[in-house]
Amino acid sequence: MAVVSTIIKRLLLGLLTLFVVSLIIFGSIQFLPGDFAEAVLGQAATTETVAAFRKELGLDQPSYIRYFDWIGSVMTGDFGTSFSGRAASGVDRSRSVAELIAPRLANTLFLAGMTAVVAVPLALILGITAALWRNSYYDRIVNASTLTTISFPEFFVAYILVLLLGTLWAVFPSLADVQQGMSFGERVYKTALPSLTLTLVIVAHLMRMTRAAIINLLASPYIEMAQLKGESPMRVILFHALPNAWAPIATVTAFNLAYLVVGVVVVEVVFVYPGIGQLMVDAVSSRDIPVVQACALIFAATYILLNLIADVIGIATNPRLLHPK
Amino acid sequence: MTDKNTSYSAAGEVGSVRMRRTRLQRTWVELKKAPPTAIIGLVVIVFYIVLALFAPLIAPYGEAEVLPNPYAPWSSDHWLGTDQIGRDLLSRLIYGARNTIGIAFLTTLLAFLIGGALGLVAAINRSWLDQLLSRGVDVLMAIPSLIFALMLLSIVGPSAGSLIIIIAVLDSTRVFRVTRAVAINVAVMEYVEAAVLRGEGLGWIMRREILPNIMPPLVAEFGLRFCFVFLTIAALSFLGVGIQPPTADWGTMVRETANLIQFAKFDLRAGVTPLLPAGAIALLTVAVNFVVDWFLHKTSGIRDEQ
Numbered sequence: 001m002a003v004v005s006t007i008i009k010r011l012l013l014g015l016l017t018l019f020v021v022s023l024i025i026f027g028s029i030q031f032l033p034g035d036f037a038e039a040v041l042g043q044a045a046t047t048e049t050v051a052a053f054r055k056e057l058g059l060d061q062p063s064y065i066r067y068f069d070w071i072g073s074v075m076t077g078d079f080g081t082s083f084s085g086r087a088a089s090g091v092d093r094s095r096s097v098a099e100l101i102a103p104r105l106a107n108t109l110f111l112a113g114m115t116a117v118v119a120v121p122l123a124l125i126l127g128i129t130a131a132l133w134r135n136s137y138y139d140r141i142v143n144a145s146t147l148t149t150i151s152f153p154e155f156f157v158a159y160i161l162v163l164l165l166g167t168l169w170a171v172f173p174s175l176a177d178v179q180q181g182m183s184f185g186e187r188v189y190k191t192a193l194p195s196l197t198l199t200l201v202i203v204a205h206l207m208r209m210t211r212a213a214i215i216n217l218l219a220s221p222y223i224e225m226a227q228l229k230g231e232s233p234m235r236v237i238l239f240h241a242l243p244n245a246w247a248p249i250a251t252v253t254a255f256n257l258a259y260l261v262v263g264v265v266v267v268e269v270v271f272v273y274p275g276i277g278q279l280m281v282d283a284v285s286s287r288d289i290p291v292v293q294a295c296a297l298i299f300a301a302t303y304i305l306l307n308l309i310a311d312v313i314g315i316a317t318n319p320r321l322l323h324p325k
Numbered sequence: 326m327t328d329k330n331t332s333y334s335a336a337g338e339v340g341s342v343r344m345r346r347t348r349l350q351r352t353w354v355e356l357k358k359a360p361p362t363a364i365i366g367l368v369v370i371v372f373y374i375v376l377a378l379f380a381p382l383i384a385p386y387g388e389a390e391v392l393p394n395p396y397a398p399w400s401s402d403h404w405l406g407t408d409q410i411g412r413d414l415l416s417r418l419i420y421g422a423r424n425t426i427g428i429a430f431l432t433t434l435l436a437f438l439i440g441g442a443l444g445l446v447a448a449i450n451r452s453w454l455d456q457l458l459s460r461g462v463d464v465l466m467a468i469p470s471l472i473f474a475l476m477l478l479s480i481v482g483p484s485a486g487s488l489i490i491i492i493a494v495l496d497s498t499r500v501f502r503v504t505r506a507v508a509i510n511v512a513v514m515e516y517v518e519a520a521v522l523r524g525e526g527l528g529w530i531m532r533r534e535i536l537p538n539i540m541p542p543l544v545a546e547f548g549l550r551f552c553f554v555f556l557t558i559a560a561l562s563f564l565g566v567g568i569q570p571p572t573a574d575w576g577t578m579v580r581e582t583a584n585l586i587q588f589a590k591f592d593l594r595a596g597v598t599p600l601l602p603a604g605a606i607a608l609l610t611v612a613v614n615f616v617v618d619w620f621l622h623k624t625s626g627i628r629d630e631q
Contacts, residue, residue, distance in 0.1 A: 020464045028480055147618075151610035153556050155563050155579055156603035159586060163596055167589040174587075262469040266560050270583075280472075281564045284479040292479045299472040307467075 003321045007312055014308040021300050022074075025293055026067050079294035083287075097294045101276060105298065107178055108268070108275035111191055112260050115198040119260075120253055123203040127210025132237075134215060142207065149204035154263055158197045158270040166193060176271040194271045198263055206256040213248035217241055247314030254310030258303045359619055366615030373609055376422040386413035388420040389571035396585075399594045406598060408581055417573040418602060424568060425575045426609070428485060429555040435493035436554065437547060440500025445531045447501070448508035459505070462498045470495045471557060475566065483566045488558065496554055503546045507539045514538075541624035548617035552610045559606050575602035 061069075073080070079097035130139045149157070166174030172192040182190070217223070218241060226240045265277035272278070276295055283291035315321060346354070356364070376383065385404075386392070395411040397403050405414040447455040465473075474491050481487045511517065517534050525534075561567030562576025570577060582599040589596020 017464060017467045021467055024464070024468070025476065028476060147614060148611055151552065151614050152607040153559050153563075153576075153603060153610075155560070156600070156607050159579070159583070159600055159603060162586055163589055163600065167587060167596060168593075258469065262471045265471060265475075266563065269564055280475060281566070284475050284564075284566050287479050287482070289479065292476055296468070296472050296476040300468045303469050303472075304467050 003316060003318075006315050006321060010308065010311050010315060014304060014311075018301060018304055021304065022071055022297060023067070025296050025300065026070055028293075074294075074297065080290040082283075082291050083289060097290050100279065100291060101294060101298070103180065104274055104276045104279050107273065108264055108277060110178075110187065111194055111198070111268075111273065111275060112257075112264060114188065114191060114195045115202060115260060116257060118195070119199040119202040119206065120256075122199075123206035123256075124210055124249065124253075126203065127207040128214055130207065131211045131214035131218065134211075139211075143211075146204035146208050149200055150208070152201075154197065154201055154266045155270050157200055158194070158267055161193050161197055162270075165196075174271070176273040178274060191273070194267045194273055197267050197270075198260060201263055202256050202260055205259060206252060209252040209255070210249065213252060214241075214245065217245055217248065220244075243317065243319045246317035250310040250313035250317075254306040258306045261299060261302050261306075355623070362615040363619035366612040366619075369608060369612035370616065373422055373426060373612075376419055377426050378423075380419050380423045384413075384416035384419040386416040388417065388573050390416070398592060405601065406595070408578070414578070414582070414598065414601075417578060418575075418605065420573040421575045421578060421602060421605070424572050425555070425559065425562075425606070428489060428568065429551060429558050432489045432493045432496070432558065433547065433551045433554050435489065436496040436500050436550060437543075439493065440497030441504050441543070442531070443497070444501040444504025445508050445535060446527070447505045448512045449527065449530060449535070451509075451512075455505075458501065462501050465495065465498045466502075471560065474557065474561060475564075478561070478566050483561075483569055485568055485572070488561065488567055492554055492557055496550060496557075499553075500546065500550060504539070504543065507542050508535050511535050511538045541620075545617050545621050545624070548613050548620070552613050555606070555610060575606050578602040 070080070077098055079101065081096050082100060126142055130142050133139055162174045165172050173190055174193060176190050176194050178187055178190050223236060223240055226236045231240070264275060265281060267273070268275040268277040269281055276298065280292060280295035280299075282288075283295065356367075359367075380388075389412060392403075392407055392411040392413060395407055395409055397407040397411070399406050403413050403415065405418065407413055408417070443458055447458045470492075473495055477491045478487065481491075512535060517530060520530055520534050558567055559576035562574050563580050565577075565580060567576060568574040570581075579599050579602050582602075585595045585598050586600075587596075
């Protein structure tokens with residue numbers, strides 16, 4: 001089967017990419033200037049504490065062994081121990097990275113999921129209708145407003161919303177301080193503004209890309225052929241355009257969900273939302289390398305996985321592969 | 326057709342009229358035909374450039390001059406008030422144009438030098454080197470660039486220099502793809518082959534044969550890339566790991582004044598203050614996008630199917 005073998009090839013390629021990316025993320029720690037054992041523990045650290053810390057990090061072993069150690073424990077969900085909470089005296093109050101990340105990852109997934117549920121269908125409907133009624137006033141208005149939204153940095157959109165809906169007309173809280181044990185409704189209410197910000201940004205991108213993909217598709221010779229045969233517009237769309245449209249729509253959606261994963265970082269900081277993006281920014285500021293590595297790996301893996309899923313959908317729905325000659 | 330031609334022909338007249346126009350006049354004619362959005366975009370860009378170039382002359386106070394009254398409201402002394410340690414916000418906004426745009430422009434230029442050169446080499450070479458570069462770029466593009474930049478900045482520590490290099494290298498991957506894609510079509514042309522056969526070197530073929538023919542898409546890409554780089558740097562500065570204080574920068578300014586927004590109920594002008602640097606970023610990207618849009622329509626004929 002052409003489809004199955006192509007999908008397997010794509011999956012293997014995805015796995016290879018993930019492997020190389022993990023190598024890059026791991027390798028970046030090697031380029032750290034100076035001895036960061038001393039930097040973390042402070043000037044006053046005794047030689048024994050520094051030596052113990054170096055041993056714990058495995059700095060006394062060759063790098064390929066450390067890579068397999070690291071990737072092996074990552075596979076079992078162990079991302080190592082955070083640098084923060086260590087003192088020169090050897091007192092160790094540090095927490096494991098997995099323990100730090102787990103609740104925050106759940107929060108981020110909640111925010112991203114809530115946004116995607118609203119944004120994706122809305123953007124697809126807007127994009128497809130704009131493509132069908134292209135050059136109408138509807139199309140022009142949607143187009144101009146989305147071009148403007150795309151050019152805005154996320155924090156601009158976020159602060160406009162805070163100003164309008166958070167302070168002047170206080171309908172939603174401008175701080176999204178979600179806590180454990182909150183009810184679902186309360187959570188949705190707290191995350192309303194960050195989710196709305198992300199929705200505006202995503203809808204703009206996704207709508208424009210969908211519109212371009214559909215217009216591109218409608219310009220194909222086989223669509224013209226179907227129209228010339230006298231097929232009804234409905235049949236042209238459903239039986240001729242749609243089977244070929246799944247691949248571009250899946251690609252565009254995955255691209256935007258991947259974009260959502262990244263956009264989450266800025267939005268979480270604006271609304272002080274306890275998600276993984278904010279954790280990563282804090283870790284970057286305090287140079288807490290294990291946490292940064294773990295966050296980067298999670299973000300990159302999500303990104304690769306989404307693109308992989310889009311490609312697989314594209315292959316699995318490709319009429320040319322499904323009906324080989 | 327030249328002016329010496331004695332017999333009359335309409336085509337000749339049109340041709341000679343076109344020839345008499347200088348480059349400046351032709352640009353003017355094009356500008357008069359430009360849509361209003363492009364004109365607005367151009368005016369905004371020129372305004373920003375003037376601000377950036379003449380910042381010390383325009384700004385009422387110094388870039389990092391600390392005045393005795395922090396969090397001063399809008400007044401005739403400080404049109405936009407002062408920030409948390411008493412620096413005049415209008416002055417910082419004007420100096421910010423210089424720093425933010427300057428750094429973004431340098432970064433984009435560097436990204437084009439790296440990505441463009443490698444893309445041209447890959448397009449001409451088409452063998453193991455092309456494979457190596459393309460696969461390398463595939464892997465780099467598999468990591469979201471903001472995340473990658475955050476990770477690298479945590480390692481080397483935030484500073485303007487490392488920021489420029491990191492973002493330039495990450496963005497050169499996109500430039501590489503675009504350049505390679507357009508250059509591949511040109512690299513197989515007969516005149517390139519002729520240049521190769523007459524023994525021209527790689528540098529000549531890149532600069533004199535291929536580059537002039539792929540300029541329009543590259544110029545448009547430069548505009549879009551600039552917007553992207555500009556937004557990335559603004560986001561990183563906003564997150565506190567980009568351009569570092571006391572350098573005036575719009576992303577950092579939004580971060581520093583953000584809590585003023587809570588006072589919008591009592592003084593709307595204070596509430597709007599954090600939006601000004603953010604709006605300055607947005608306005609420039611909108612303007613560049615408008616101009617690029619017009620440029621794309623003009624040069625490549627990329628337009629929606631009617």
